[in-house]
Amino acid sequence: MTGRTEPELELVRRATPIVAPGAVLALAIGAAVGGWGTGWSAAIGVAVVTLNFVASGVSMARAARISLMALAAVGMSGWVVRLGLIVGLMFLLNGFGWFSPLAFGLAVVPATLVLLALEMRLLARGRGQELVLLPTATEEATQ
Numbered sequence: 001m002t003g004r005t006e007p008e009l010e011l012v013r014r015a016t017p018i019v020a021p022g023a024v025l026a027l028a029i030g031a032a033v034g035g036w037g038t039g040w041s042a043a044i045g046v047a048v049v050t051l052n053f054v055a056s057g058v059s060m061a062r063a064a065r066i067s068l069m070a071l072a073a074v075g076m077s078g079w080v081v082r083l084g085l086i087v088g089l090m091f092l093l094n095g096f097g098w099f100s101p102l103a104f105g106l107a108v109v110p111a112t113l114v115l116l117a118l119e120m121r122l123l124a125r126g127r128g129q130e131l132v133l134l135p136t137a138t139e140e141a142t143q
Contacts, residue, residue, distance in 0.1 A: 008064065012057035015118050019050045022114065026107045030100075037098030045107030048089065052082050053115055 023046045031039030056078060063074035093099040 006061045006064070008057040008061040011119055011122055012054050014122055015053065015115060016050065018114070018118065019046065022046045022050075022111060026111070030103050030107070034100065034103060038100045038103040040098065041093075041100040041103040042107035044093065045104040046111045048086055048104075049108055049111040049115060052086065055082055 023043045026042035026046045027039040029039070030042035059074050059078050060071065063070040090101060090104065093104070094101055
């Protein structure tokens with residue numbers, strides 16, 4: 001794997017530094033609007049978006065090392081698994097009196113949009129263009 005850049009992991013590495021300020025901002029705004037429970041709910045929402053992004057990047061990078069078929073399988077089904085985990089987490093957190101599903105959701109939407117905008121910016125600046133698809137053993141045997 002030396003010399004091969006993994007663009008998925010590079011995107012994760014470049015995007016994660018904005019998490020702490022985003023979570024603190026969500027905590028502060030939520031606490032100012034509805035109290036500490038609302039603030040913590042919003043901060044958890046930002047953390048969940050980040051963990052989802054990291055899980056996506058890491059799983060895509062690992063699948064890309066295996067094969068294009070594995071990459072396609074992870075790309076097509078990984079989001080369903082992660083979405084199920086997020087919904088399960090929401091149901092779990094909803095059992096706590098301090099948790100605010102509204103604040104959680106209102107933090108998830110802008111955090112997702114900011115993360116997508118950052119990802120698009122990185123991709124537009126050429127991140128990922130060094131991706132080289134290595135031939136599989138089957139392709140090498142036929143050449």
